[in-house]
Amino acid sequence: MPVLVTLLGVVLALLALLVAGLLRSHAEILRALHDLGVDLDPGHAAGATTRVGSPTVRSRSVPSRPERQGVDIAGETPDHDAVSIAIVGAKHLTLLAFLTSSCSTCLDFWDAFAAGEPDVPGDARLVLVTKGSDAESPGSVRKLAPGITVPLVMSSDAWDAYDVPVAPFFVLVDGVSGNVLGEGAASNWAQVTSMLQQSLEDAGLVDGKGRRKAGSSVKFRSDAVREERADRDLMAAGIRPGDPSLYPETVDDVDPHGPPP
Numbered sequence: 001m002p003v004l005v006t007l008l009g010v011v012l013a014l015l016a017l018l019v020a021g022l023l024r025s026h027a028e029i030l031r032a033l034h035d036l037g038v039d040l041d042p043g044h045a046a047g048a049t050t051r052v053g054s055p056t057v058r059s060r061s062v063p064s065r066p067e068r069q070g071v072d073i074a075g076e077t078p079d080h081d082a083v084s085i086a087i088v089g090a091k092h093l094t095l096l097a098f099l100t101s102s103c104s105t106c107l108d109f110w111d112a113f114a115a116g117e118p119d120v121p122g123d124a125r126l127v128l129v130t131k132g133s134d135a136e137s138p139g140s141v142r143k144l145a146p147g148i149t150v151p152l153v154m155s156s157d158a159w160d161a162y163d164v165p166v167a168p169f170f171v172l173v174d175g176v177s178g179n180v181l182g183e184g185a186a187s188n189w190a191q192v193t194s195m196l197q198q199s200l201e202d203a204g205l206v207d208g209k210g211r212r213k214a215g216s217s218v219k220f221r222s223d224a225v226r227e228e229r230a231d232r233d234l235m236a237a238g239i240r241p242g243d244p245s246l247y248p249e250t251v252d253d254v255d256p257h258g259p260p261p
Contacts, residue, residue: 067179067180068179068180069088069178069179069180070087070088070094070162070171070173070174070175070178070179070180071087071088071158071161071162072084072085072086072087072088073085073087073096073127073129073153073155073158073161074153074155074157074158075129075132075153075154075155075157075158076132076133076153076154076155077152077153077154078138078139078141078142078145078152078154079138079142080133080138083151083153085127085151085153086175087173087175087178088173088175088178089175089178090125090175090176091175091176092123092124092125092175093120093122093123093124093125093172093173093174093175093181094124094125094127094172094173094175095120095124095125095126095127095170095171095172095173095196096127096129096158096162096170096171096172096173097109097113097126097127097128097129097168097169097170098129098130098158098159098162098164098167098168098169098170098171099128099129099130099167099168100130100131100136100167101130101136101137101140101141101143101144102140103167103168105167105168105187106167106168107144108187108188109168109189110144110145110148112189113126113128113148113150114144114145114146114147114148115147117149117150118189120196121193121196121197121200122172122196122200122205124172124196125150125151126150126151127150127151127152127153128148128150128151128152128153129152129153129154129155129158129159130152130153130154130155131154131155131156131159132154132155132156132157133154134156135156136154138154141154162180162183165185166185168185168186168187169183169184169185170183170184170185170186170192170195170196171183172196172199172200174203174205181199181200181202181203181205182195182196182198182199182200182202
């Protein structure tokens with residue numbers, strides 16, 4: 001009998017150590033996910049009232065990654081149409097928002113983007129990226145997408161190319177240099193804005209007030225729009241690239257008829 005009691009005591013002690021180890025591992029996993037921006041609070045599930053802008057989880061950038069280049073994205077729309085987005089070589093910044101149709105924090109972003117395209121620091125173009133149909137339901141994405149006017153691409157290859165660790169995750173790419181300027185997880189748009197602003201300041205593209213610095217290498221989207229409009233107007237007037245009138249040497253080259261009387 002004493003031997004049996006001793007054995008039971010040893011078994012209980014081993015079970016207690018095992019439970020303690022499991023609890024410690026669980027706590028470490030939750031802490032790591034929290035640091036990456038994943039909100040596991042059941043109160044934030046679908047149907048909860050928390051919206052974009054509520055400070056539930058702090059943003060987390062990824063400063064330890066070496067400088068790396070962005071890549072173009074190819075995939076399909078939720079309606080199975082092929083789509084390709086040029087990232088590198090574009091004359092503007094691109095903000096890639098990696099979302100899923102299931103995470104509760106992502107749902108807040110889906111709703112916010114459906115309500116209207118937000119103001120993105122640096123006037124970057126916003127592109128939404130989900131995993132491909134091999135890992136994401138096109139039907140679920142379609143239900144979230146009505147009203148969204150920004151490009152939406154389903155591409156697991158894009159997630160792999162940008163080494164996305166968690167959703168929602170945001171990557172800012174400078175199309176002119178092709179460099180990834182900043183990246184990180186965030187649970188609301190205010191955190192995204194703060195992270196992007198810091199990335200732009202670190203890259204020397206804007207000042208502390210978010211204004212574009214003179215001589216910065218990035219062409220903001222508003223500049224690109226003006227250039228496209230000017231090109232259309234010139235083409236409509238019959239003036240094509242290389243036309244002598246684009247390179248005047250005298251006033252007569254600009255207007256051979258001279259000023260009106």
